[in-house]
Amino acid sequence: MERGLPQCIGISWASESGDSRSDGRIAPTARIFCYDWRVKRFIPVRVKHQRALISLLLLPVAVLQAAAADLPKPGVVPNIVYVLCDDLGYGDVHCLNPERGKIATPHADRLAAQGMLFTDAHSGSSVCTPTRYGILTGRYAWRTRLQSGVLNGDSKALIAPDRLTVPKLLRDHGYATAGIGKWHLGMTLPPAGNLSDVIRDGPLTRGFDYYFGISASLDMPPFAFIENDHYTQAPTATKQWIRKGPAAPDFEAIDVLPTLTRKAVEYIGRQAAETKPFFLYLALASPHTPIVPTKEWQGNSGLGTYGDFVMATDWALGQVMDAIDKAGLTERTLLIFTSDNGCSPAAGVGNLEKQGHFPSANLRGYKADIWDGGHRIPFIARWPGVAKPGSVCSQLTGLTDLLATGADIVGAELPDNAGEDSVSILPLLKGHDQPVHEAVVHHSINGMFAIRTTKAKLIFGAGSGGWSKPGDDKAPVQFYDMTKDMGEHQNRQADSSAEVTRLTQLMNKYISAGRSTPGPQQPNDVAIDLWKKARPKNVPGD
Numbered sequence: 001m002e003r004g005l006p007q008c009i010g011i012s013w014a015s016e017s018g019d020s021r022s023d024g025r026i027a028p029t030a031r032i033f034c035y036d037w038r039v040k041r042f043i044p045v046r047v048k049h050q051r052a053l054i055s056l057l058l059l060p061v062a063v064l065q066a067a068a069a070d071l072p073k074p075g076v077v078p079n080i081v082y083v084l085c086d087d088l089g090y091g092d093v094h095c096l097n098p099e100r101g102k103i104a105t106p107h108a109d110r111l112a113a114q115g116m117l118f119t120d121a122h123s124g125s126s127v128c129t130p131t132r133y134g135i136l137t138g139r140y141a142w143r144t145r146l147q148s149g150v151l152n153g154d155s156k157a158l159i160a161p162d163r164l165t166v167p168k169l170l171r172d173h174g175y176a177t178a179g180i181g182k183w184h185l186g187m188t189l190p191p192a193g194n195l196s197d198v199i200r201d202g203p204l205t206r207g208f209d210y211y212f213g214i215s216a217s218l219d220m221p222p223f224a225f226i227e228n229d230h231y232t233q234a235p236t237a238t239k240q241w242i243r244k245g246p247a248a249p250d251f252e253a254i255d256v257l258p259t260l261t262r263k264a265v266e267y268i269g270r271q272a273a274e275t276k277p278f279f280l281y282l283a284l285a286s287p288h289t290p291i292v293p294t295k296e297w298q299g300n301s302g303l304g305t306y307g308d309f310v311m312a313t314d315w316a317l318g319q320v321m322d323a324i325d326k327a328g329l330t331e332r333t334l335l336i337f338t339s340d341n342g343c344s345p346a347a348g349v350g351n352l353e354k355q356g357h358f359p360s361a362n363l364r365g366y367k368a369d370i371w372d373g374g375h376r377i378p379f380i381a382r383w384p385g386v387a388k389p390g391s392v393c394s395q396l397t398g399l400t401d402l403l404a405t406g407a408d409i410v411g412a413e414l415p416d417n418a419g420e421d422s423v424s425i426l427p428l429l430k431g432h433d434q435p436v437h438e439a440v441v442h443h444s445i446n447g448m449f450a451i452r453t454t455k456a457k458l459i460f461g462a463g464s465g466g467w468s469k470p471g472d473d474k475a476p477v478q479f480y481d482m483t484k485d486m487g488e489h490q491n492r493q494a495d496s497s498a499e500v501t502r503l504t505q506l507m508n509k510y511i512s513a514g515r516s517t518p519g520p521q522q523p524n525d526v527a528i529d530l531w532k533k534a535r536p537k538n539v540p541g542d
């Protein structure tokens with residue numbers, strides 16, 4: 001028989017429940033154990049009804065292979081663990097910023113040594129909510145009602161109920177799915193105070209089998225843990241971490257990072273005993289404000305509490321790596337470590353830079369900005385046997401790419417109305433060093449747009465589009481040659497009119513097509529204003 005196909009070698013009866021029959025009794029089920037050469041172990045195939053089982057015994061092995069083929073294939077499709085940091089800057093990860101970074105991140109550095117380090121990866125936005133929408137749906141959030149800013153802790157759900165998400169896709173292909181951590185994509189919260197009230201429109205309704213975490217940022221009420229669709233403790237108290245609001249009496253911000261880490265480690269341990277592959281979306285709430293490293297991390301960086309909190313966040317990654325190793329899953333797990341946007345000025349960037357630590361490395365700007373410091377983010381992927389250890393990928397990628405990448409991994413074709421801005425990075429992971437994107441779109445907190453190709457970047461407006469001082473640029477648009485001027489210091493718009501015209505037309509096409517990938521036109525949820533009502537005069541190509 002051909003190696004690579006499962007081979008039936010034995011049978012055992014199982015006492016687990018089967019289907020209810022018309023006479024009210026439960027039909028027996030059985031398990032056939034097949035040996036799968038690909039994973040070098042036995043895998044169970046459930047068979048319903050005794051008669052069907054007898055028939056199966058008489059069938060050629062090929063039929064049993066087909067039955068087993070319907071099962072998830074651990075070892076063939078990988079587990080996917082996605083660790084998303086909150087506001088971790090490109091330059092905060094030491095291996096990305098060895099000369100101007102002063103914070104030790106040994107676990108991220110180790111992950112890069114074992115996998116592939118991406119140097120030109122971008123979050124879909126320079127702030128939290130829109131980036132998270134893009135990660136889970138493969139579609140830019142500016143196609144939704146959210147044209148600027150972020151949601152609050154009690155906002156309504158941003159992801160439409162019928163939209164394909166990464167966990168829905170993977171669950172449809174046999175994965176167990178878990179979301180642990182900061183959601184920040186809206187949910188319908190009950191009035192505070194009643195533990196029996198169900199939380200609606202949250203992660204369980206968007207593809208996750210299991211959820212544990214907080215509704216939004218760690219400085220946004222309600223300050224309470226949610227497990228699946230209930231609070232673990234009702235938010236009957238009032239507390240304040242920057243913002244003031246309802247809080248569970250036992251909830252303390254300082255406990256959140258260790259709690260989320262423990263939950264993730266426990267989940268990985270539980271899944272190790274299962275035959276299903278799993279997808280774990282671990283959205284840490286750090287090193288976002290409130291900056292609350294636990295006692296064992298306080299003072300360790302020598303740079304202040306932000307540096308300590310980054311080290312604690314790196315420790316959390318290390319815990320996840322150790323849990324994967326301990327479970328024996330390293331060889332069949334794709335582990336991704338990234339961040340939802342750049343370092344926030346709230347980290348005290350001026351003070352950090354005075355001490356020699358540059359959280360945006362050589363990039364311009366920080367969180368919220370349209371410049372690269374806002375959205376070029378750390379991105380490291382480890383997948384033994386696929387991504388070459390210690391490799392570096394300098395191709396342009398986006399966090400919206402997870403959906404298409406997941407589809408590529410499981411061999412699924414995305415429907416026309418899903419993943420409109422998502423491109424598979426699987427070829428890059430396999431070492432094919434060619435562009436996968438024609439262009440990616442950036443979006444700032446104020447709603448300013450930019451479009452980026454491998455070589456060039458066109459910003460549709462003047463200034464940062466975010467919190468950094470507007471800068472000295474009074475021109476209507478900003479055009480930078482990213483191959484020579486990664487720090488975006490020299491605006492070449494005046495002598496690049498042909499390229500400004502071309503990129504403006506491309507951006508308008510991406511808007512009107514409802515997608516930036518090939519495929520039939522799709523509707524945006526609202527009308528999109530490229531210039532945010534501040535359209536300058538005499539812009540070519542518009």
Ligand SMILES: [Ca+2]
Pocket residue numbers: 086087127128288340341
């Ligand atoms: Ca963030």
